[in-house]
Amino acid sequence: xxxxxxxxxxxxxxxxxxxxxxxxxxxxxxxxxxxxxxxxxxxxxxxxxxxxxxxxxxxxxxxxxxxxxxxxxxxxxxxxxxxxxxxxxxxxxxxxxxxxxxxxxxxxxxxxxxxxxxxxxxxxxxxxxxxxxxxxxxxxxxxxxxxxxxxxxxxxxxxxxxxxxxxxxxxxxxxxxxxxxxxxxxxxxxxxxxxxxxxxxxxxxxxxx
Amino acid sequence: xxxxxxxxxxxxxxxxxxxxxxxxxxxxxxxxxxxxxxxxxxxxxxxxxxxxxxxxxxxxxxxxxxxxxxxxxxxxxxxxxxxxxxxxxxxxxxxxxxxxxxxxxxxxxxxxxxxxxxxxxxxxxxxxxxxxxxxxxxxxxxxxxxxxxxxxxxxxxxxxxxxxxxxxxxxxxxxxxxxxxxxxxxxxxxxxxxxxxxxxxxxxxxxxx
Numbered sequence: 001x002x003x004x005x006x007x008x009x010x011x012x013x014x015x016x017x018x019x020x021x022x023x024x025x026x027x028x029x030x031x032x033x034x035x036x037x038x039x040x041x042x043x044x045x046x047x048x049x050x051x052x053x054x055x056x057x058x059x060x061x062x063x064x065x066x067x068x069x070x071x072x073x074x075x076x077x078x079x080x081x082x083x084x085x086x087x088x089x090x091x092x093x094x095x096x097x098x099x100x101x102x103x104x105x106x107x108x109x110x111x112x113x114x115x116x117x118x119x120x121x122x123x124x125x126x127x128x129x130x131x132x133x134x135x136x137x138x139x140x141x142x143x144x145x146x147x148x149x150x151x152x153x154x155x156x157x158x159x160x161x162x163x164x165x166x167x168x169x170x171x172x173x174x175x176x177x178x179x180x181x182x183x184x185x186x187x188x189x190x191x192x193x194x195x196x197x198x199x200x201x202x203x204x205x206x207x208x209x
Numbered sequence: 210x211x212x213x214x215x216x217x218x219x220x221x222x223x224x225x226x227x228x229x230x231x232x233x234x235x236x237x238x239x240x241x242x243x244x245x246x247x248x249x250x251x252x253x254x255x256x257x258x259x260x261x262x263x264x265x266x267x268x269x270x271x272x273x274x275x276x277x278x279x280x281x282x283x284x285x286x287x288x289x290x291x292x293x294x295x296x297x298x299x300x301x302x303x304x305x306x307x308x309x310x311x312x313x314x315x316x317x318x319x320x321x322x323x324x325x326x327x328x329x330x331x332x333x334x335x336x337x338x339x340x341x342x343x344x345x346x347x348x349x350x351x352x353x354x355x356x357x358x359x360x361x362x363x364x365x366x367x368x369x370x371x372x373x374x375x376x377x378x379x380x381x382x383x384x385x386x387x388x389x390x391x392x393x394x395x396x397x398x399x400x401x402x403x404x405x406x407x408x409x410x411x412x413x414x415x416x417x418x
Contacts, residue, residue, distance in 0.1 A: 045384055048254070049258030052261035057318070058319060104406075105406040106406055107371065108267045108402070109262070109267060111266040111271060111273075114265065115260045115261065169316075172315075174326045193317070194316070196315075197313075197314040
């Protein structure tokens with residue numbers, strides 16, 4: 001979804017992990033190394049899926065990508081359950097953005113895109129009241145812990161300016177958006193983010209220019 | 210993913226459900242009505258996500274879609290855990306295909322596609338040894354139980370001819386494909402499905418024609 005500043009960290013294909021989805025719900029909050037890096041959330045593929053986007057960009061001037069990508073977003077189950085009740089995120093929310101290669105024609109598919117085993121990077125957005133600023137972004141390479149993004153990174157200002165629920169892009173999470181509307185948890189000055197965007201020209205935005 | 214015959218059942222937007230992901234793992238197999246229809250798997254959005262595709266088609270002659278769609282695939286957690294161990298599907302596997310509307314430019318996104326609250330249809334592929342044929346497809350409308358597809362439907366022959374693991378399209382499930390390779394569970398005569406497909410012309414398949 002590119003809700004986070006996109007790091008094109010070229011990561012090795014990820015295995016699916018061995019822990020069951022059930023276990024992931026027991027203790028799924030963030031943990032950290034002694035130096036303040038975030039321990040890699042290895043089982044995020046067993047968390048709750050929020051959405052996928054393809055070839056997204058927040059820049060008007062961005063050229064078509066040389067290689068297409070999907071952006072898959074997952075959230076830890078305990079935070080998801082809290083959102084279902086309240087329409088917003090509890091402390092210890094962990095949102096994982098996985099950037100994954102997109103295939104064109106593959107096997108019997110002739111059109112559009114499918115997802116490939118190639119993981120190009122993982123970025124994580126964590127709500128933790130014990131940390132300065134509460135919400136922190138972490139970038140992960142192919143292995144190991146994640147480094148916090150500096151507070152001056154553009155992901156923080158972009159999420160502050162456009163994230164409709166508690167600095168997160170719930171406008172792109174199709175099952176959570178109706179809940180946030182029902183609960184009244186959308187920041188009032190950001191309701192404009194839900195207004196239709198005029199197409200730049202004839203045809204779909206994806207095919208024009 | 211269009212692994213199933215695409216029914217464009219225009220369904221109402223789906224809520225995210227209220228049951229936690231943890232509960233979904235306890236008893237997540239198929240259940241049926243007295244008349245042999247499948248009871249709707251209401252909590253599939255809390256199951257394990259396998260992949261998303263966008264604007265896929267298995268037909269060479271398919272025109273570009275009038276409206277873009279995403280296809281999200283989920284599996285019940287008990288079947289997922291069994292696949293992690295064995296590289297294939299156990300009895301009582303339930304694979305859910307959700308067809309969801311795709312937005313072009315929306316909020317701050319300028320390019321590509323994001324997912325919308327509009328669910329256009331749900332189709333389910335169930336492995337159940339108590340049923341004739343073992344694997345059955347069910348189509349769901351906006352509410353209620355799912356009707357089995359007749360055995361003459363093309364989804365059965367297509368999955369039989371191209372589904373690399375036990376008639377399922379594991380070639381499009383990026384975290385499961387490496388596991389199936391490791392476990393040697395890919396049908397040998399279908400290894401050809403994994404070979405690169407020549408691009409039809411210059412440019413990406415999505416932008417050509």
